[in-house]
Amino acid sequence: MTLSLGGWSLLVLCFSQWVHAGNVQVTAVLTWANRTIAGVSRPIILTNGQYPGPTLWLNQGDNVNFKVINRCPFNVTVHFHGIEQFRTPWSDGVPGVSQVPIQEGRSFLYRWTADQYGSYFYHAHHRGQLEDGLYGPIYISPSSFEAKPFGFITSNTAQLQAIRTAEQNTSPVVLSEWRLLTSEQIWVAEEASGVDSYCANALLINGKGSVTCFSRAQINSLTTPNQKAVLGNETLTDIACFPANLTAAQGNFPHNYSALPPTMFSGCTPSRGPQELFTINSSAQYVSWDLISAAGLLHLTFSVDEHDMWVYAIDGRYVQPVRINAINIPNSNRYSVLVPLNKPAGDYTIRMVSGSAQQILNTTAILRYNATPQLKRASNPWITLTGGNATANTIFLNDTSVIPFPVVTPGATADATYFLTIGHYNASYRWTLGNSSFGLELEESQPLLFNQNAIPSDLVIRTKNNTWVDLVIQVNAPIQPSHPIHKHSNKHFLIGQGNGTFTWPSVAEAMQAIPGSFNLVNPPYKDTTSTPAAVRGPAWSVIRYHVVNPGAFLMHCHIQVHQSGGMALALLDGVDVWPTIPPNYQGDRSGF
Ligand SMILES: *[C@@H]1O[C@H](CO)[C@@H](O)[C@H](O)[C@H]1NC(C)=O
Ligand SMILES: *[C@@H]1O[C@H](CO)[C@@H](O)[C@H](O)[C@H]1NC(C)=O
Ligand SMILES: *[C@@H]1O[C@H](CO)[C@@H](O)[C@H](O)[C@H]1NC(C)=O
Ligand SMILES: *[C@@H]1O[C@H](CO)[C@@H](O)[C@H](O)[C@H]1NC(C)=O
Ligand SMILES: *[C@@H]1O[C@H](CO)[C@@H](O)[C@H](O)[C@H]1NC(C)=O
Ligand SMILES: *[C@@H]1O[C@H](CO)[C@@H](O)[C@H](O)[C@H]1NC(C)=O
Ligand SMILES: *[C@@H]1O[C@H](CO)[C@@H](O)[C@H](O)[C@H]1NC(C)=O
Ligand SMILES: *[C@@H]1O[C@H](CO)[C@@H](O)[C@H](O)[C@H]1NC(C)=O
Numbered sequence: 383m384t385l386s387l388g389g390w391s392l393l394v395l396c397f398s399q400w401v402h403a404g405n406v407q408v409t410a411v412l413t414w415a416n417r418t419i420a421g422v423s424r425p426i427i428l429t430n431g432q433y434p435g436p437t438l439w440l441n442q443g444d445n446v447n448f449k450v451i452n453r454c455p456f457n458v459t460v461h462f463h464g465i466e467q468f469r470t471p472w473s474d475g476v477p478g479v480s481q482v483p484i485q486e487g488r489s490f491l492y493r494w495t496a497d498q499y500g501s502y503f504y505h506a507h508h509r510g511q512l513e514d515g516l517y518g519p520i521y522i523s524p525s526s527f528e529a530k531p532f533g534f535i536t537s538n539t540a541q542l543q544a545i546r547t548a549e550q551n552t553s554p555v556v557l558s559e560w561r562l563l564t565s566e567q568i569w570v571a572e573e574a575s576g577v578d579s580y581c582a583n584a585l586l587i588n589g590k591g592s593v594t595c596f597s598r599a600q601i602n603s604l605t606t607p608n609q610k611a612v613l614g615n616e617t618l619t620d621i622a623c624f625p626a627n628l629t630a631a632q633g634n635f636p637h638n639y640s641a642l643p644p645t646m647f648s649g650c651t652p653s654r655g656p657q658e659l660f661t662i663n664s665s666a667q668y669v670s671w672d673l674i675s676a677a678g679l680l681h682l683t684f685s686v687d688e689h690d691m692w693v694y695a696i697d698g699r700y701v702q703p704v705r706i707n708a709i710n711i712p713n714s715n716r717y718s719v720l721v722p723l724n725k726p727a728g729d730y731t732i733r734m735v736s737g738s739a740q741q742i743l744n745t746t747a748i749l750r751y752n753a754t755p756q757l758k759r760a761s762n763p764w765i766t767l768t769g770g771n772a773t774a775n776t777i778f779l780n781d782t783s784v785i786p787f788p789v790v791t792p793g794a795t796a797d798a799t800y801f802l803t804i805g806h807y808n809a810s811y812r813w814t815l816g817n818s819s820f821g822l823e824l825e826e827s828q829p830l831l832f833n834q835n836a837i838p839s840d841l842v843i844r845t846k847n848n849t850w851v852d853l854v855i856q857v858n859a860p861i862q863p864s865h866p867i868h869k870h871s872n873k874h875f876l877i878g879q880g881n882g883t884f885t886w887p888s889v890a891e892a893m894q895a896i897p898g899s900f901n902l903v904n905p906p907y908k909d910t911t912s913t914p915a916a917v918r919g920p921a922w923s924v925i926r927y928h929v930v931n932p933g934a935f936l937m938h939c940h941i942q943v944h945q946s947g948g949m950a951l952a953l954l955d956g957v958d959v960w961p962t963i964p965p966n967y968q969g970d971r972s973g974f
């Protein structure tokens with residue numbers, strides 16, 4: 383049976399012996415073409431002709447055959463973000479770690495099982511190509527065996543039915559920022575100038591948005607006290623961003639500012655693109671959205687005017703729902719929300735602003751009740767243009783207090799502890815996650831899955847299967863943003879964080895000294911967790927994970943320029959029971 387569904391060409395074969403399991407075959411043809419985004423034309427990567435890429439709809443238990451055909455004039459790979467790749471580490475999509483890049487004109491078959499349910503996304507994992515638009519949602523419908531957390535919202539049967547229906551009709555919402563330069567233009571400019579490229583040009587909701595330019599007076603009056611503290615006697619540029627020459631943000635390294643292209647730090651030309659419109663039927667009582675941050679740079683703060691949101695899943699997995707008005711979404715995290723549709727019919731503004739300190743940037747979309755009468759006034763915002771509270775009652779999600787559902791507990795003790803340092807490495811645009819920097823050139827080396835010694839040993843951690851591993855991440859010296867650290871394969875626990883320097887030899891000893899900084903009872907359980915921002919001094923976080931899936935997996939910052947600059951590390955998990963690579967995936971073969 384061949385179906386054309388949402389931009390995919392699908393071949394669906396159902397195994398009659400498993401009611402919920404099937405084989406799903408999709409083909410993703412990647413092309414490189416000019417498209418007008420936020421009103422400006424530039425070359426981007428299209429997936430089956432689309433940006434953002436089409437949604438991959440799955441059922442829990444499905445066997446996925448995802449064939450990539452690369453018609454771009456450069457190497458690519460595709461990663462399935464948050465998918466554990468249990469027993470299929472060769473389908474994780476990381477060049478130099480789990481595969482060789484897919485060359486121009488070639489194809490590769492990613493095969494994996496949708497063991498988990500919920501909201502994920504696929505995206506480019508070669509060089510900076512995420513920022514060229516190669517990303518699209520994945521939604522995996524939960525099997526009927528998964529317990530639902532909706533009893534925390536209401537005990538009313540009709541309400542519960544409405545919530546379940548809303549979940550069944552959920553839609554992914556892709557949040558991102560946009561840059562007018564291609565990822566290779568950014569990389570070339572970083573190498574030529576030595577600077578860390580930390581400004582964007584627009585924010586997008588489902589690929590739609592505009593370039594907004596504020597006047598100098600507006601920029602100066604919007605500049606926050608925190609920004610002023612970093613800026614000193616400087617001001618934000620005309621794209622409302624920290625300038626390139628701000629030593630506090632760039633560190634004290636050599637720079638050549640004349641190698642910076644226009645629009646990278648300054649040069650604002652307003653341009654108008656489409657605005658996203660969400661039309662809802664209020665008799666449904668709730669709408670469910672899977673908010674996905676595909677941003678490569680900025681944290682994104684999201685809210686719907688006058689409406690509450692119940693956050694009911696994070697990174698695809700249920701949590702005990704919490705009612706909030708605004709969420710600050712780090713790069714690559716997914717927040718599934720139920721929005722109660724209980725306001726007078728009309729148009730309400732959906733606001734998304736930069737949640738990162740270095741830039742003021744915003745976009746809007748519309749939530750439209752399809753019934754009359756229309757609201758005859760502007761709706762009231764919960765948040766300001768700089769991501770602060772616009773009312774005394776605005777409730778922001780507190781990520782570290784959210785409790786997974788059902789609760790999962792980490793191991794009580796760790797079998798191994800590693801200390802990793804995040805800092806600059808010889809240049810503003812080069813970074814470490816550990817002792818050394820994982821350079822982009824390593825993406826072209828022999829994959830670690832095939833050869834555990836293919837890259838320098840100081841960029842590798844070797845673990846034994848069925849052990850608990852602690853990773854203590856020390857963020858050195860101001861000024862550093864919060865780094866969204868993504869670990870491939872299974873989720874990890876964020877068990878502790880704090881300001882200052884982590885001086886203890888182990889978590890056990892730190893827990894005796896500062897127990898309030900740790901949670902081993904019901905900590906966040908996600909695939910990306912953020913380090914605290916290091917603003918007034920160093921800061922640290924500790925993640926704990928269970929080694930269950932032997933293979934080579936990357937851990938890295940999901941700020942794309944940080945990853946390209948080397949803020950990454952390879953985990954060789956389960957070296958004692960290392961997997962045998964299927965012949966089709968060995969060497970420079972393409973999975974067929
Ligand atoms: C995009 O348009 C520019 C200007 O017309 C052109 O030089 C360039 O080759 C185009 N790029 C692609 C990938 O088509
Ligand atoms: C592209 O990938 C191939 C391996 O598939 C590698 O040999 C080659 O160096 C890569 N090219 C570039 C420009 O990185
Ligand atoms: C701003 O401060 C920096 C260092 O604090 C100094 O080097 C620079 O000359 C000052 N610039 C102006 C215009 O005062
Ligand atoms: C930094 O660049 C801005 C322009 O973006 C300029 O006005 C300022 O004088 C520069 N500051 C220093 C210390 O060079
Ligand atoms: C700085 O960059 C400019 C523009 O790319 C280049 O012409 C110049 O040679 C560079 N200067 C140095 C010292 O590298
Ligand atoms: C909204 O939903 C209700 C009940 O589900 C249905 O009767 C009605 O026709 C829908 N309205 C529109 C405009 O789709
Ligand atoms: C950003 O906010 C300004 C001020 O509220 C508004 O005029 C502009 O339309 C917004 N930008 C977008 C893309 O919605
Ligand atoms: C934002 O919250 C703070 C602290 O609760 C409060 O003092 C302030 O008035 C709020 N801002 C607005 C605009 O209501």
Ligand SMILES: *[C@@H]1O[C@H](CO)[C@@H](O)[C@H](O)[C@H]1NC(C)=O
Binds near residue numbers: 781782
């Ligand atoms: C967020 O929750 C954590 C854990 O409950 C708590 O320690 C912290 O103070 C809270 N943060 C804020 C800003 O309320």
Ligand SMILES: *[C@@H]1O[C@H](CO)[C@@H](O)[C@H](O)[C@H]1NC(C)=O
Binds near residue numbers: 880881914
């Ligand atoms: C670190 O200190 C800042 C204030 O400088 C505070 O806002 C923040 O909550 C602290 N972070 C942690 C993890 O304790």
Ligand SMILES: *[C@@H]1O[C@H](CO)[C@@H](O)[C@H](O)[C@H]1NC(C)=O
Binds near residue numbers: 847848929931
């Ligand atoms: C690795 O450990 C996990 C957890 O104990 C177990 O489920 C899995 O089968 C082990 N893998 C191998 C290859 O032994």
Ligand SMILES: CC(=O)N[C@H]1CO[C@H](CO)[C@@H](O)[C@@H]1O
Binds near residue numbers: 807808
């Ligand atoms: C080539 C070079 O300068 N390498 C240095 C980069 O930074 C690290 C850590 O600070 C030094 O150890 C290297 O020598």
Ligand SMILES: [Cu+2]
Binds near residue numbers: 865866939941
């Ligand atoms: Cu980072």
